[in-house]
Amino acid sequence: MKKGMIKVSVLYPNAKGKNFDIDYYCNQHVSMVAGLLGDAIKGATVEKGLGGGAPGSMATFAAMGNLYFESMDSFQNSFGPNAEQIMADLPNFTNIEPVIQISEVMV
Amino acid sequence: MKKGMIKVSVLYPNAKGKNFDIDYYCNQHVSMVAGLLGDAIKGATVEKGLGGGAPGSMATFAAMGNLYFESMDSFQNSFGPNAEQIMADLPNFTNIEPVIQISEVMV
Numbered sequence: 462m463k464k465g466m467i468k469v470s471v472l473y474p475n476a477k478g479k480n481f482d483i484d485y486y487c488n489q490h491v492s493m494v495a496g497l498l499g500d501a502i503k504g505a506t507v508e509k510g511l512g513g514g515a516p517g518s519m520a521t522f523a524a525m526g527n528l529y530f531e532s533m534d535s536f537q538n539s540f541g542p543n544a545e546q547i548m549a550d551l552p553n554f555t556n557i558e559p560v561i562q563i564s565e566v567m568v
Numbered sequence: 569m570k571k572g573m574i575k576v577s578v579l580y581p582n583a584k585g586k587n588f589d590i591d592y593y594c595n596q597h598v599s600m601v602a603g604l605l606g607d608a609i610k611g612a613t614v615e616k617g618l619g620g621g622a623p624g625s626m627a628t629f630a631a632m633g634n635l636y637f638e639s640m641d642s643f644q645n646s647f648g649p650n651a652e653q654i655m656a657d658l659p660n661f662t663n664i665e666p667v668i669q670i671s672e673v674m675v
Contacts (some may be wrong), residue, residue: 462613467618468615469624471633472628487674487675491675497579505635506569506673506675507673507674507675508575508671508672508673508674509620509671509672509674510669510670511574511640511670511672512670512672513667513668513669513670514667514668516606516618520669520670520671521579521667521669522669524673525577525671533618549618560620560621560628560631561620561621562617562620562627562628562629562632563614563618563619563620563621563627564615564617564618564627564629564632565615565616566613566614566615567590567594567614567615567616568594568598568612568613
């Protein structure tokens with residue numbers, strides 16, 4: 462992605478009793494979001510947590526999803542009107558409340 | 569990045585009294601790490617935190633750095649011998665203790 466783009470990360474903190482269906486997320490949720498937001502999305506990535514810094518430790522995040530936009534306006538204008546529908550899909554793949562991080566791409 | 573690659577994320581949690589020199593990080597630290605790990609690194613990205621999900625909220629992470637490797641072995645064999653030198657550079661740009669997340673690239 463290009464410097465200056467907006468990266469929106471959706472991070473799913475791991476904990477005992479939490480679950481996350483990575484197959485549903487990759488195959489259903491991501492394509493639903495892509496369909497709703499359309500051309501505003503300039504890139505999307507998904508990662509599955511494997512572990513933390515200490516050997517054998519649990520990953521801080523069960524999964525991370527990242528969307529890239531040209532600008533903050535583009536993110537807000539495309540995501541805002543679809544936020545409710547997107548959030549309503551979460552119980553279909555997880556009982557985790559995600560952390561949202563909005564960042565600027567530097568490198 | 570390709571499915572199956574290993575993504576190592578270094579996340580710097582934001583809080584009052586914490587500081588992070590994004591210029592030093594982008595211009596000095598990243599190139600130092602790249603020089604030490606060499607060809608093992610298949611990609612590197614840096615993002616600066618702008619905000620959280622709620623309007624006007626502080627970003628959970630002041631910054632995020634991500635390195636991509638072909639495999640867990642490649643990460644461990646290249647990072648392990650250089651970990652001490654890399655960690656010793658942290659006080660030059662931040663007083664934050666980072667969170668390390670090791671992930672598998674899915675999408």
